[in-house]
Amino acid sequence: xxxxxxxxxxxxxxxxxxxxxxxxxxxxxxxxxxxxxxxxxxxxxxxxxxxxxxxxxxxxxxxxxxxxxxxxxxxxxxxxxxxxxxxxxxxxxxxxxxxxxxxxxxxxxxxxxxx
Amino acid sequence: xxxxxxxxxxxxxxxxxxxxxxxxxxxxxxxxxxxxxxxxxxxxxxxxxxxxxxxxxxxxxxxxxxxxxxxxxxxxxxxxxxxxxxxxxxxxxxxxxxxxxxxxxxx
Numbered sequence: 590x591x592x593x594x595x596x597x598x599x600x601x602x603x604x605x606x607x608x609x610x611x612x613x614x615x616x617x618x619x620x621x622x623x624x625x626x627x628x629x630x631x632x633x634x635x636x637x638x639x640x641x642x643x644x645x646x647x648x649x650x651x652x653x654x655x656x657x658x659x660x661x662x663x664x665x666x667x668x669x670x671x672x673x674x675x676x677x678x679x680x681x682x683x684x685x686x687x688x689x690x691x692x693x694x695x696x697x698x699x700x701x702x703x704x
Numbered sequence: 705x706x707x708x709x710x711x712x713x714x715x716x717x718x719x720x721x722x723x724x725x726x727x728x729x730x731x732x733x734x735x736x737x738x739x740x741x742x743x744x745x746x747x748x749x750x751x752x753x754x755x756x757x758x759x760x761x762x763x764x765x766x767x768x769x770x771x772x773x774x775x776x777x778x779x780x781x782x783x784x785x786x787x788x789x790x791x792x793x794x795x796x797x798x799x800x801x802x803x804x805x806x807x808x809x810x811x
Contacts, residue, residue, distance in 0.1 A: 593747075622799070632748070632791070632801035645798045679747050689736040689795035690755070695747030 591615065593682050593696035601702045607668040610699045614661050614682030620644070621663040622693065623655060626677040638663050639685050667701075675703045707731070708792045708802040715808045716782045724777040724805050726792030731772050736795045739766065739777045741788040742804070748791065751777065782809045 594613045602608050614621050622645075623635040634647040638657035657663045661682075667674055677700050681693040709727040716722040728737065736755050740748040752759055752766045754775075759766040765778040779786055789804040 624799075624801075631803050634798045634800070637798060647798065681747075689734060690753060691795070692738075692750045692753070693740075693748075693799065695740075695749065698747050 593680060593694050595678075595680050595696040595699050597699060598697065599700045599702075601704060602670050603704050604670055604672060606670050607666065608670060608701060610665045610667075610678055610680075610701075612663045612665070612680030612682075612696060614663070614680075615694055618682035618684050618694070619661055620683045620685030620691070621657055621661065622681045622683075623663070623665050624679040624681065625649070626679060626698070627675075632679070635665070670703045672703050674701065676701060707794050707800050710790075710792055710802055710805045712803065713806045713808065715810060716779075717810050718784060719781050722779040722782045722786070722807065724779070724790050724792075724807065725774065726776070726802075727774050728792070728794055729773045731794055732796065734796060737766065737768060737772075737775050738793040738795055738799070739764070739790060740793060740801075741786075741790045743788045751790070753795075782807075784809050784811060 596611045620639045622637040624632050626632045637645040641657045652668045655665045677698045679698045681695045683691040683693045738753040739751040742748040752764050754766045767776045787809045789806050791801050791804040793799050
């Protein structure tokens with residue numbers, strides 16, 4: 590079974606631009622979560638999508654948005670990039686039940702650098 | 705909003721057991737306790753999880769205190785491949801990652 594894939598793996602953008610990151614979950618998984626990882630703040634939850642609907646949201650500004658398609662693939666968009674958005678963006682998929690016992694499977698991440 | 709507290713770093717000799725502690729005094733009745741680890745340049749990977757009872761799998765054991773306010777991840781025989789950052793996480797509607805414990809395994 591193929592794992593979670595994220596594209597692109599590396600990205601360099603300049604301040605003010607926008608960026609779209611993509612995540613393909615494990616086949617059969619309906620939940621996709623996004624995380625931001627920085628040296629200063631660690632791993633922080635951005636949002637979770639389940640069956641094309643945002644189910645949970647972390648404490649990030651509205652510049653961070655996402656969506657999920659009918660095949661469970663998800664995209665994350667960051668508009669008006671700031672230097673502080675430089676981070677590793679991780680996507681995780683799970684089968685999606687509401688129980689907190691779900692195991693999450695993480696992708697390798699997209700390394701975003703904002704210049 | 706991290707709800708867990710872990711030591712920043714720990715060391716272990718190779719082939720010896722490792723006990724990684726985690727405090728989660730604000731745990732709610734429905735929160736599961738998860739452990740993930742992250743190797744350099746990789747995304748986190750699942751290690752083990754539990755609710756109330758101690759759990760064992762091929763990777764590790766999880767010992768949960770009776771009041772559930774703390775837990776311990778036990779690696780029975782540390783190998784060099786176990787060197788990673790270990791995260792103790794409470795899961796309700798979302799995963800709250802703490803700062804994790806960086807484990808160094810000494811050959």
